[in-house]
Amino acid sequence: MSDSKATPGIAITADLLGADFFTLLGLPKRFELDIASLDERFRQLQREVHPDRFAAADDAARRASMMLATQINAAYQTLRSPLKRATYLLEQAGIDIGAESNTAMSPDFLMSQMMWREQVADARGEKHLAELERLQSEIAHDIRDAYSDLATLLDKENRTHDAVEGVRRLMFLEKLREEIEDAVFALEDL
Amino acid sequence: MALLQIAEPGQSPLPHETRHAIGIDLGTTNSLVASVRQGMSHVMNDAEGRALVPSVVRYMEDGKVLVGYDALKSIAKDPKNTIASVKRLMGRSITDIAHRENLPLDLVDNPGMVSVKTRQGVKTPVEVSAEILRVLNERAQQTLKQDIVGAVITVPAYFDDAQRQATKDAARLAGLNVLRLLNEPTAAAVAYGLDNSAEGVYAVYDLGGGTFDISILRLTRGVFEVLATGGDSALGGDDFDRRIYCWVLEQAQLKSPPTIEDTALLLLRSREAKEYLSTHPEAPITARLASGEVLDVTIDMATFAEISQTLVSKTLQPVKKTLRDAGLRPEDIQGVVMVGGATRIPLIQRAVGEFFKQEPLNNLDPDKVVALGAAIQANLLAGNRAPGEDWLLLDVIPLSLGLETMGGLVEKVIPRNSTLPVARAQEFTTYRDGQTAMMVHVVQGERELVDDCRSLARFELRGIPPMVAGAARIRVTFQVDADGLLSVTAREQTTGVEAHVEVKPSYGLSDDQITGMLKASVDHAKDDAQTRALKETQVDAQRLIEAVRSALLEDRHLLNEKEFQLIESDIVKLQTASLSGNRRQITIAMDDLDADCKEFAGRRMNQAVNRALAGKSIDSVEEAIQDLHQTVNAPVKEKK
Numbered sequence: 001m002s003d004s005k006a007t008p009g010i011a012i013t014a015d016l017l018g019a020d021f022f023t024l025l026g027l028p029k030r031f032e033l034d035i036a037s038l039d040e041r042f043r044q045l046q047r048e049v050h051p052d053r054f055a056a057a058d059d060a061a062r063r064a065s066m067m068l069a070t071q072i073n074a075a076y077q078t079l080r081s082p083l084k085r086a087t088y089l090l091e092q093a094g095i096d097i098g099a100e101s102n103t104a105m106s107p108d109f110l111m112s113q114m115m116w117r118e119q120v121a122d123a124r125g126e127k128h129l130a131e132l133e134r135l136q137s138e139i140a141h142d143i144r145d146a147y148s149d150l151a152t153l154l155d156k157e158n159r160t161h162d163a164v165e166g167v168r169r170l171m172f173l174e175k176l177r178e179e180i181e182d183a184v185f186a187l188e189d190l
Numbered sequence: 191m192a193l194l195q196i197a198e199p200g201q202s203p204l205p206h207e208t209r210h211a212i213g214i215d216l217g218t219t220n221s222l223v224a225s226v227r228q229g230m231s232h233v234m235n236d237a238e239g240r241a242l243v244p245s246v247v248r249y250m251e252d253g254k255v256l257v258g259y260d261a262l263k264s265i266a267k268d269p270k271n272t273i274a275s276v277k278r279l280m281g282r283s284i285t286d287i288a289h290r291e292n293l294p295l296d297l298v299d300n301p302g303m304v305s306v307k308t309r310q311g312v313k314t315p316v317e318v319s320a321e322i323l324r325v326l327n328e329r330a331q332q333t334l335k336q337d338i339v340g341a342v343i344t345v346p347a348y349f350d351d352a353q354r355q356a357t358k359d360a361a362r363l364a365g366l367n368v369l370r371l372l373n374e375p376t377a378a379a380v381a382y383g384l385d386n387s388a389e390g391v392y393a394v395y396d397l398g399g400g401t402f403d404i405s406i407l408r409l410t411r412g413v414f415e416v417l418a419t420g421g422d423s424a425l426g427g428d429d430f431d432r433r434i435y436c437w438v439l440e441q442a443q444l445k446s447p448p449t450i451e452d453t454a455l456l457l458l459r460s461r462e463a464k465e466y467l468s469t470h471p472e473a474p475i476t477a478r479l480a481s482g483e484v485l486d487v488t489i490d491m492a493t494f495a496e497i498s499q500t501l502v503s504k505t506l507q508p509v510k511k512t513l514r515d516a517g518l519r520p521e522d523i524q525g526v527v528m529v530g531g532a533t534r535i536p537l538i539q540r541a542v543g544e545f546f547k548q549e550p551l552n553n554l555d556p557d558k559v560v561a562l563g564a565a566i567q568a569n570l571l572a573g574n575r576a577p578g579e580d581w582l583l584l585d586v587i588p589l590s591l592g593l594e595t596m597g598g599l600v601e602k603v604i605p606r607n608s609t610l611p612v613a614r615a616q617e618f619t620t621y622r623d624g625q626t627a628m629m630v631h632v633v634q635g636e637r638e639l640v641d642d643c644r645s646l647a648r649f650e651l652r653g654i655p656p657m658v659a660g661a662a663r664i665r666v667t668f669q670v671d672a673d674g675l676l677s678v679t680a681r682e683q684t685t686g687v688e689a690h691v692e693v694k695p696s697y698g699l700s701d702d703q704i705t706g707m708l709k710a711s712v713d714h715a716k717d718d719a720q721t722r723a724l725k726e727t728q729v730d731a732q733r734l735i736e737a738v739r740s741a742l743l744e745d746r747h748l749l750n751e752k753e754f755q756l757i758e759s760d761i762v763k764l765q766t767a768s769l770s771g772n773r774r775q776i777t778i779a780m781d782d783l784d785a786d787c788k789e790f791a792g793r794r795m796n797q798a799v800n801r802a803l804a805g806k807s808i809d810s811v812e813e814a815i816q817d818l819h820q821t822v823n824a825p826v827k828e829k830k
Contacts, residue, residue: 043413047582051611051672055369055571066671070611077608185514 020092021075031086031154033079042076082147083174086154086167095160097167105168113172120176124183132187136180143173209339211369211572212330213377213564216319216343216357218277218399218426219531221245222558223326224565225334226574231381231562234333241558243329245399247321248272249310257325266455269294271308275428276322278400279304279315280360281353288424292432292457294450303356316360323364340369342568344560346401347373348421348588350634351646351676358673369571371673374398375405376416376585377563378529382554383409384566384581390524391417393513395542395550396560397505397532400426404509406516406523412581418607419588420512425504427464427532433497434460434489438475441487449480456485467494468534495537502541509545515607526550531557585610587670591646594631596621596732597725598640603668606636610674615667617683621733623740624656628664630680638722651680653687659736724773731768731776735761738787741794748793753786760786 022029025041046069047053054065078084087097116139123131146169153163213231215222220242224233233241240259248261249271256264265272273295279287284299296307305314323343330338343366345357354371361368375394382388388409396403403421407414435456439448448456455477463473472490479485513520526542528550533539542550554562567583586609592602595618604614620628628651635643654662663683670676681688738761746754760783767779 039410043410043415043582046584047413047580050582050584052370052571052582056573066611066669069672070613070669073609073612181514185510188510 021078021088024072024075025079027079029089029092031082031089032151033085035080038076038079042072045072082150083167083170086150086163086170089154090160090164090167093160095164097164105165105172109169109172113176116176120180120183124187127187129184129187132180132184136177136184139173139177139180143170143177146170146173209572209574210330210334210336211339211565211568211574212327212334212341213372213561213566213568214323214326214341214343214361214366215374215377215561215564216277216322216345216360217245217560218275218401218428219245220399220557221322221326222561223330224558224561225330226565226569227334231565231569233558233561234329236329243322243325244274245276245322246272246274247276247318249308249313251309253310255310255321257321266451266458269450269454270296271310272454273306273308273313273318275400276306276315276318278424278428279306280319281315281350281356289432292453294454303352316356316363319357319360320363323361323366327364327366338366339572340367340568342370342372342377342564342571343368344372344374344377344564346396346398346421346423347375347403347405347416347419348401348423350423350589350644351591351674352644353423354674358675369568371675372564372567372583373403373405373416373419373585373588373674374560375403375419375527375529376407376414376583377561377567378527378554378559379405379407379409379414379563380566380581380583381559381563382527382551383407383414385554388525391518391522392525392527393509393523393546394527394529395505395509395533396421396529397538398426398530399532400424400428402426402505402508404505404512406512406518413584414581415584415609416586416607417518418512418515419586420508420515421588422504422508425501427461427530429501430464430498430532430535431457431460433501434463434475434494437489437493437497438485438487442485444479444481444485445483446481452477452479455479463489464494464535465531467491468536491536498535498537502537505538506541506545520546523548527554527559528552529556529559585672585674587612587674589634589644590636591632591634591668591670591676592643593618593666594629594633594640597729599722599725599729600633600635600638600640600643603666604670608670611669611671613667613669615665618664618666619660620654620657620662620664621659622736623659625659625662626654626656627652628654628680630666630678632668632676632678639725646676647678649678649680651682651687653685654682655685659733724771727773727776727780728768731764731780734780734783735764738783741787741790745790745794745797748797749790753790756786757783757790 020029025038025045027033027038027041049065049068049072051062051065051069054062057065078088090097116135120132120135122128123135146166150163150166150170153159153166210225212223212225215224222233222241222243224231226232235241236243243258244262246258246261246265248256248264248268250256261272262274265274280303282304283302284290284297284304287293287297287304290297298305298307298312300312300314303314303316305312306318327338327341341361343357343361345354349357358368358371375396378394378396379392383392389411391406391408394403394405394407396405401421401423402425403419405419406417408417409415435453438456438460459475459477463475466473467489472488474486474488476484476486523546526546526548528539528542533542533550533556539550539552570581586607587604588606590602590606591604592600593616595601601616601618603616604612618628629648630651631640631648632646633640633643634646637643651664654664665681665683667679667681668676669678679688738757742754742757749757760779764776764779764783767775770776
């Protein structure tokens with residue numbers, strides 16, 4: 001394939017190992033990113049450095065290839081998830097999300113969370129699949145909006161403090177989405 | 191063993207320098223060997239033109255060992271010395287073996303891995319498998335008339351670390367250089383994908399003799415990316431044979447119970463009937479039993495469908511779960527590749543077709559497709575990369591890896607379906623004041639309790655400097671290589687003390703107990719949550735007791751005898767409650783102890799403040815107060 005010729009044998013150096021995930025994957029350091037080019041870059045890089053390419057090489061090259069392939073996998077996993085990507089961006093800017101210790105959230109948000117949870121619990125208890133699916137699409141909608149707000153805060157307005165708040169809200173929302181998915185999956189299985 | 195020559199990656203050697211590597215499908219029922227010759231993957235046949243080697247090994251009286259058809263012939267005559275389906279025993283302990291009461295073998299409960307008693311002595315599954323691999327290796331050498339640089343051996347995607355290690359050891363024992371362990375569905379996808387230049391998302395449904403795997407892969411311009419994998423390592427074609435066998439016994443109403451020989455014979459007849467039913471509406475089953483009684487029944491397709499329906503739906507559960515792990519729905523799947531002889535069963539073809547709403551793909555022989563793919567990968571790893579043959583496999587780890595934390599709970603470090611190679615680090619801390627060593631217990635599985643997961647290795651990190659409980663920072667790093675094999679390092683961050691273990695032939699320890707861990711984790715999710723809550727409360731209780739004990743040791747003089755007795759009796763009550771397993775009782779006892787310690791804690795605080803004020807700065811006073819918080823109050827409320 002021609003594209004592997006275009007990137008002739010990436011030099012496996014300590015620099016690349018220590019590079020941040022965006023640099024490693026050759027992408028601009030921002031929240032909004034083109035998933036298709038992320039996927040493509042990931043595959044391209046693994047094509048070059050994966051241990052299978054070094055099966056017959058010496059020990060040092062094999063070890064380096066494994067370390068770099070590991071790092072590329074980690075970078076890809078982090079950047080592909082918007083929540084992990086936002087957290088990573090903030091961490092890179094020296095901000096600790098402090099997800100566990102700092103729990104001061106706006107009362108309105110917490111109240112709406114509680115209501116969500118009650119609705120989900122009720123629907124689950126009544127085995128009400130249609131209601132769960134309605135909640136599922138509603139939360140998907142909220143999550144989409146929240147990410148698009150986050151993109152504005154991070155990429156355009158550089159309001160990192162507000163972005164932290166946004167990330168922490170999204171942690172709640174994603175968790176809730178997972179719970180709803182679990183409930184739907186359990187019901188569909190019956 | 192021949193040394194590997196070192197070639198520049200990507201460089202294709204000259205044609206006459208082709209280094210031969212082979213692909214081996216080491217199956218539960220049958221095994222095969224294949225290699226790439228003149229750019230095409232071929233399965234190698236024996237002198238009689240047969241590709242399959244039945245995975246059966248017979249230990250003879252004269253010390254000889256028969257493998258394959260020769261061994262299969264005598265399975266009913268000499269069942270105790272003729273071992274079939276040894277793959278089901280690989281890396282397992284005796285309690286892991288499903289239907290062991292139906293096995294005609296003399297199993298020996300060796301610590302680590304179950305073994306089989308034969309007339310040639312006790313044989314481990316690794317040794318038995320090595321006999322099969324030796325035969326395949328010889329066949330390859332005779333066919334290629336050249337040295338073989340190495341082999342790719344396939345394993346079920348769902349094999350855990352112990353089963354993978356056992357397979358690798360068997361290959362070494364057979365004198366093979368293992369280039370890579372490759373997951374069976376991935377191998378099938380390679381053979382299928384390269385053959386059809388496919389693009390898009392594919393499912394591989396692989397029902398072998400003894401294992402079931404489902405993998406979802408994305409094929410994009412030569413990259414085979416496994417998105418998710420799942421399955422059941424104790425479900426396969428054998429189970430369909432057993433259903434027929436049970437049905438036959440029910441129909442026949444034998445006058446005397448079947449002997450071991452009868453069982454072996456009837457299982458064989460059941461398998462033949464199953465295979466016959468794939469192309470005929472009914473199958474006769476006749477057998478002369480040891481008692482002289484002649485058994486003669488006929489099973490039709492409808493009956494077979496009825497008795498095996500639950501097995502078919504049992505395969506669809508992991509399919510649904512794996513699709514969900516990949517974040518996909520059945521309609522997102524472009525094609526379903528069928529692998530394994532058992533997928534010839536029309537009932538399975540139909541069920542899979544209905545589930546994915548499309549005809550499954552059968553254009554490669556389901557018995558051979560895995561070996562063909564393994565050979566293609568072996569050829570690539572040996573450095574015979576043909577120009578334009580630029581493809582890559584990105585596989586995943588099938589089961590989560592984690593560590594045991596206090597109370598027998600599992601902290602997951604690497605989640606299942608992470609792309610390989612993968613490394614993850616997590617920090618842990620000490621539980622007791624002055625603790626200088628920490629046991630690192632590595633487990634694999636999806637459940638929340640250590641007892642329900644497979645134990646892979648234990649090692650100890652020693653030389654931690656004595657610190658207050660919770661102050662040490664121990665970083666445990668897991669690294670899983672491209673074979674899916676694990677190594678673990680633990681390091682205390684402040685001092686750099688380090689311990690390391692390659693998770694090598696441990697085959698799990700004697701406390702291994704699990705089959706189908708993933709499935710069970712769904713069934714038991716609720717139990718787990720309750721048990722987990724109880725365990726956590728028990729840990730909290732122990733922490734509180736430790737903390738109070740250590741405070742008493744230092745400052746008992748601050749209490750009068752009556753106060754001291756009260757606290758002591760609270761501790762005893764808490765211990766009793768903790769053993770009772772009643773979470774509410776534990777909480778009440780903890781509250782009591784906490785309340786009766788309040789005054790004590792206050793006095794200790796005063797004492798510390800007074801001591802500190804005697805010529806010390808404000809900072810150190812605060813430090814002293816914080817220390818006290820940690821030893822008296824904090825352990826109960828500390829982060830989990």
